Amino acid sequence: MRFLTAGESHGQKLVGIIEGLPAGMKISKAYIDKALGKRQQGPGRGGRMAIEQDEVQLVSGVRGGLSTGAPIALEILNRDWENWEKIMTWRDEADVESRKVLTPRPGHADLTGSLKYRTEVRNILERASARETAMRVATGNIARQMLDSLGVEIRGHVRGVGGVHAKFTDEAAYWQHVEQSEWSVGDPLAEEQMEKQLILAREQGESLGGILEVQVHHLPAGLGSHVQWDRKLDGKIAQAVLSVQAIKGISFGLGFEAGDRMGSKVHDPICYAVGKGFSRASNNAGGIEGGMTNGEPIILQAVMKPIPTLYQPLDTVHLDTKEVVKASVERSDVCAVPAALVVLEHVVAWVIAEAVMDKFAADSFIELENAWQEYQAYLRQK
Numbered sequence: 001m002r003f004l005t006a007g008e009s010h011g012q013k014l015v016g017i018i019e020g021l022p023a024g025m026k027i028s029k030a031y032i033d034k035a036l037g038k039r040q041q042g043p044g045r046g047g048r049m050a051i052e053q054d055e056v057q058l059v060s061g062v063r064g065g066l067s068t069g070a071p072i073a074l075e076i077l078n079r080d081w082e083n084w085e086k087i088m089t090w091r092d093e094a095d096v097e098s099r100k101v102l103t104p105r106p107g108h109a110d111l112t113g114s115l116k117y118r119t120e121v122r123n124i125l126e127r128a129s130a131r132e133t134a135m136r137v138a139t140g141n142i143a144r145q146m147l148d149s150l151g152v153e154i155r156g157h158v159r160g161v162g163g164v165h166a167k168f169t170d171e172a173a174y175w176q177h178v179e180q181s182e183w184s185v186g187d188p189l190a191e192e193q194m195e196k197q198l199i200l201a202r203e204q205g206e207s208l209g210g211i212l213e214v215q216v217h218h219l220p221a222g223l224g225s226h227v228q229w230d231r232k233l234d235g236k237i238a239q240a241v242l243s244v245q246a247i248k249g250i251s252f253g254l255g256f257e258a259g260d261r262m263g264s265k266v267h268d269p270i271c272y273a274v275g276k277g278f279s280r281a282s283n284n285a286g287g288i289e290g291g292m293t294n295g296e297p298i299i300l301q302a303v304m305k306p307i308p309t310l311y312q313p314l315d316t317v318h319l320d321t322k323e324v325v326k327a328s329v330e331r332s333d334v335c336a337v338p339a340a341l342v343v344l345e346h347v348v349a350w351v352i353a354e355a356v357m358d359k360f361a362a363d364s365f366i367e368l369e370n371a372w373q374e375y376q377a378y379l380r381q382k
Contacts, residue, residue, distance in 0.1 A: 001018070001019070001020035001021060001143070001350075001353065001354045001357050002018075002019050002020060003016060003017060003018045003019070003139045003350070004016065004017050005132060005135040005136060005139070007076075007078075007131075007132065007135065008088070008126035008127055008129075008131075009078075009125070009126045009127075009129035009131035009132070010078065010080060010081065010083075010084035010087070010088050010126060010131075011078060011081065011088055011126065012077070012078060012081050013075050013076060013077045013078055013081075014075070014076045014078065014131070014132065014134055014135040015073070015074065015075050015076075015135070016073070016074040016075075016135045016136075016138060016139045017071050017072070017073050017074075018061070018071060018072040018074070018139055018142060019071045019072075020357065021061075021067050021069070021072060021142065021146070022067065022069065022146075022357075022362050022363055022364050022365045022367070022368050023066070023067055023068055023069030023363060023364045023365065024066055024067065024069075024364045024365040024366060025066065025067045025145070025146055025149065025365040026065060026066060026145065026149065027058070027062050027065060027066065027067055027072075027142055027145060028065070028145060029056060029058055031141060031145060032056045032137075032138050032141045032142065033054070033055050033056060035137050035138075035141045035144075035342060035346065036054035036055065036056065036076070036134060036137055036138060036141075037053075037054065038342050039054070039133070039134060039137050039339050039342040039343060040053075040054060040339070041182065041338070041339070042182055042183065042184070042335075042336065042337070042338030042339050043182050043183060043194075043195065043198050043335065043338070044198050044201075044202075044208065044333055044334040044335030044336065044337075045333050045335075045336065045339065053079065054076055054134055055076070055077075056074050056075070056076055056138045057074065057075040057076070057077075058072065058073075058074060059073035059074065059075055060072065060073040061073060067365070069363060069364070072142065074135065074138050074139065076134050076135060076138060078131075087122075088126075102120075102121040102122060102125070102328040103121075103316050103317075103318055103319070103325050103326065103327050103328045104121055104316050104317075104319065104327065104328070105308045105309060105310075105313070105314075105316065105327040105328060105330075106308065106314045106316060106327060107305070107306075107308030108125065108128065108308040108309070109124050109125065109128035110124055110125055110128075110328075111316075111319075113125075113128060114319065121319070121328075125330065128245070129245070130244075130245040130246065130336070130343075132245075133244060133245065133343045136244075136343060136346060136347055136350075137342060137343055137346045139346075139350065140345075140346025140347055140348075140349045140350045141346055141349070143346075143349045143350045143352075143353035143354075144345075144346060144349035144353070146353050146356075146365075147349060147352060147353055147356070149365070149369070150356070150368075150369065150372050151218050152216065152217070152218050152219060152352065153216070153217040153218055154214065154215070154216050154217075154345050154348065154349055154352075155175070155178075155214075155215050155217070155345075156184065156212060156213060156214040156215065156341045156342075156344060156345045157175075157178045157184055157185065157186055157212075157213055157341070158183055158184045158185045158210060158211070158212055158213075158337055158338055158341055159210070159211040159212065159213050159301065160190075160210050160211040161183065161185075161194040161197060161198075161208055161209075161210035161211075161335065161337050162194065162197035162198075162201065162208040162209070162210065162335070163197070164190055164193040164194050164197055165190065165211070166185050166186060166187035166190040166191075167187045167189075167190065168186065168187070169186070173186075174186035174187075182338065183195075183337075183338055184338045184341050198334060198335055201334050201335065202334050204312065205310055205311035205312030206306070206310060206311075206312070206334070207306040207307040207308075207309070207310060207332070207333070207334050207335065208306055208334060208335040208337070209246065209303065209304045209305045209306040209307075209335075209337065210303075210304050210335075210337035211301060211302070211303055211304075212301065212302050212303075212304060212337065212340060212341045212344055213299065213300065213301045213302075214298075214299075214300050214302075214341075214344050214345055214348050215297050215298065215299050215300075216287070216297060216298040216348065216352055217297045219287070219293045219295070219297075219298065219352070220293065220295060220372075220375060220376055220379055221278070221292070221293055221294050221295035221379060222292055222293060222359065222375075222379075223292060223293040223352070223355040223356065223358075223359055224236070224288070224291050224292040224293060224355055225291060225292060226290040226291045226292060231291065232290075232291025232292075233288055233291055233292060233293060233351070233355055234252055234288045234291060235291065236351050236354070236355070237250075237298075237300065237348060237351050237352075238250050240347040240348065240350065240351045241300070241302050241344055241347060241348065243347070244340065244343050244344060244347060246304050246305050246306075246307060246308075246336075246340065247302050247303070247304055247305075247340070247344075248303050248304070248305045249302065249303040250300060250301070250302045250303075251286075251300065251301050251302075252285065252286030252287070252288055252298070252299065252300050253283060253284045253285045253286025253287070253288075253299055254266060254284045254285075254286070255286075255301060258284065266284055267284065267285070268280035268281060268282045268283060268284050268285055268294075268296070269281040269282070275380060275381075276380060277295075277379045277380045277381070277382050278295065278379075278382070279295060279296070280294060280295070280296050283296040283297060283299065286298060286299040286300060287299060293355075295379070298348075298352075300348070302344060304336075304337055304340050307332055307333055307334075307335075307336060309329060309330050309331075309332035310327070310329070311329060313326040313327040313328070313329055314326070314327055315327070356368075356372070359375075360372055360375070
């Protein structure tokens, strides 16, 4: 399986192509649109979210609600294109605004990208923008639908925003509150404090980052591999997560805390039960050992830095005059942590689905489902 995306933040549309999905898999456009809508929600989002109403168009590869086995082409229109058409037109009739020398923003791709590609900042920021993640949610959601059909559950929650940390309890009431919360937080008290931090940040022209957690349940042992560096599942997940704009770190299970403990307080004792097979007494490894799933839930945490666009901008250097000036201000969010959680769930879904197809190569979903169930039975009897 593989996918590609294209499109700019203020271009006409975002496009994507998926290849390698088995034929005969149910694909729901409504399910994709629901995920796209959730990505646009959350406190701290900017004015553009009032303009965009993301909806996917399945252009090819799906017929009668089922994948055909051919490449799947997707489109998401940028409704804001109407407001940017003159700026985004690169020919002679382009609006003079499009030729404006934007001052690079600290923390963004602006400066390095313009130096690397020897082009103007506009050409860099349009593709580097997190707007691109809308298509990654759409492509990842198709992978997620495949995993749903196999009984795999992916869920996430926000662990902290702007220094306010939620108190996590792995109970039904906590997860119910996550579903109801605009912040995707299960702790009501922390949610109130996050709202106060958001108000403060907005008043001061600041932005907020946070800590996010994604969990993947009901995976069998043996996805991924130990035999080469680029086949290790945790490495692939890390690459996908860190590719999301503003994500600066990832850990699995205990994460960095493992470096402060003795080995006996880190590694998970192995258990066995007839009819169930092998399991672990704890899950400090976060569901992955030796680059492979071990049958426990995958649990990962990621840190998102504050968004680089500040309404009280930092100092930068003008690209032409080399004078110290203030960084450009593009319309932006104050906080997009809950939206980033939606993106992370879907980039993780893609990597997991890719690992499933690597182990259970199949041209049709029926073949995949049969191989999946047979392997699960093998593990229970082993």
